[in-house]
Amino acid sequence: MTTPSSHARDVLSIEIDALIDMRDNLPPDFDAVVEMLLKVQGRVIVSGMGKSGHIAAKIAATMASTGTPAQYVHPGEASHGDLGMITAQDAVVLISNSGETKELADMIAHTRRFAIPLVAITKRASSTLAKQGDYQLQLPEAREACALGMAPTTSTTCTLALGDAVAVAMMHLRGFEKENYLTFHPGGSLGAQLMPVSAVMHTGDDLPIVHEATPMTEALLEMTAKGFGVAALIENGRLTGVITDGDLRRNMDGLMSQTAADVATRTPTTISPGALLPEALGIMNSKKISALFAVDDQGQVQGLVHIHDILRTGVA
Structure with a gap:
């Protein structure tokens, strides 16, 4: 049969x-x-x-x-x-x-x-x-x-x-090449898979930025105002560290008497502005983080990409 x-x-x-x-x-x-x-x-x-x-x-x-x-x-x-x-x-x-x-x-x-x-x-x-x-x-x-x-x-x-x-x-x-393909596929998951970090990252005044000597009272205000749960430690335009919610928890004792330099993680995970969104998402998942600062070859901060920015494009 x-x-x-x-x-x-x-x-x-x-x-x-x-x-x-x-x-x-x-x-x-x-x-x-x-x-x-x-x-x-x-x-x-x-x-x-x-x-x-x-x-x-x-x-x-x-x-x-x-x-x-x-x-x-x-x-x-x-x-x-x-x-x-x-x-x-x-x-x-x-x-x-x-x-x-x-x-x-x-x-x-x-x-x-x-x-x-x-x-x-x-x-x-x-x-x-x-x-x-x-x-x-x-x-x-x-x-x-x-x-x-x-x-x-x-x-x-x-x-x-x-x-x-x-x-x-x-x-x-x-x-x-892939870049050409993206030109003809700007929408949907295909476009999102080929979209660079620079297309969705936050820049300029939207970035949560503090300096080495910034008191943590001010750093907390900056983190709260920008709403990404992270702040970049910047000196001469270069990223020298980041402050995350995890750093705050690890430094609860005497937090308000410390500076941003005392609390920041000094070897942050970063990404290139030209990297594709799936790569950024993969890094976030493997590191269990929700935001990445995008830096150029000289370590200058160019922007910040949050996991919500990526998910909104339909990558995952």
């Missing part, structure tokens, strides 16, 4: 085999396509109909988020005015498993009329789309994973993977 799990394994096996085939037999035009797209002055327009359209939209989104200006255009809308979105500075990637999707006809004709580079992603090398394309990225000959062998499953998986391969290859060749 077959089970849902056995069907799932069959589907995954069929699709995995197709992906391995495509990996071992990359389309001959793959390198040429990547090199051409890297030179595009405008955008990469990606399109397809039905399930291929959904895959096209995802490929365009992946390219756009990894440094390649890209846009999905619906072929039906293209035939009713949106062809104007496609310029001679662009390149077009059209997806059709059969290569005979009639809704793509106007887009194909548009690219031919204005000499716009056309990349055809299709299974059939003899199809209209493949013949009209300047570049062909042929999908592997593999059966669809559905019970009828008709619903787009294996073909869409291979197309999506092929699109990822193109996008990531361009990403590497562009030298696209």
Whole structure:
């Protein structure tokens, strides 16, 4: 008796085999396509109909988020005015498993009329789309994973993977780094994971700062007023120590008669303003502290980051 799990394994096996085939037999035009797209002055327009359209939209989104200006255009809308979105500075990637999707006809004709580079992603090398394309990225000959062998499953998986391969290859060749990725992902957990401490740290008058000779009566007022449960001991702009709630408890006897220098911890844990928020959170968790002073290479205090600042970004 077959089970849902056995069907799932069959589907995954069929699709995995197709992906391995495509990996071992990359389309001959793959390198040429990547090199051409890297030179595009405008955008990469990606399109397809039905399930291929959904895959096209995802490929365009992946390219756009990894440094390649890209846009999905619906072929039906293209035939009713949106062809104007496609310029001679662009390149077009059209997806059709059969290569005979009639809704793509106007887009194909548009690219031919204005000499716009056309990349055809299709299974059939003899199809209209493949013949009209300047570049062909042929999908592997593999059966669809559905019970009828008709619903787009294996073909869409291979197309999506092929699109990822193109996008990531361009990403590497562009030298696209984490900092660039953050520019396109400012919101949500992805953006937060790549956000530097400097983006959320408190600076200037918000910082709780005391000096070596500051009486603890004044230091306590400073800590209370700023509300971080910590104060920085500063001399000539450099961080020479910190006072925490723990330091206050350890020095309760005669606390009010002491100076900030008497109470401060002299080897505080710090972080660079350019460090990423997950690193700051990891340090806080391992040290069981709730705030870190950010200092530059010369030990000059640049700011303070509190654990609440980090958690508000959605890192954890």
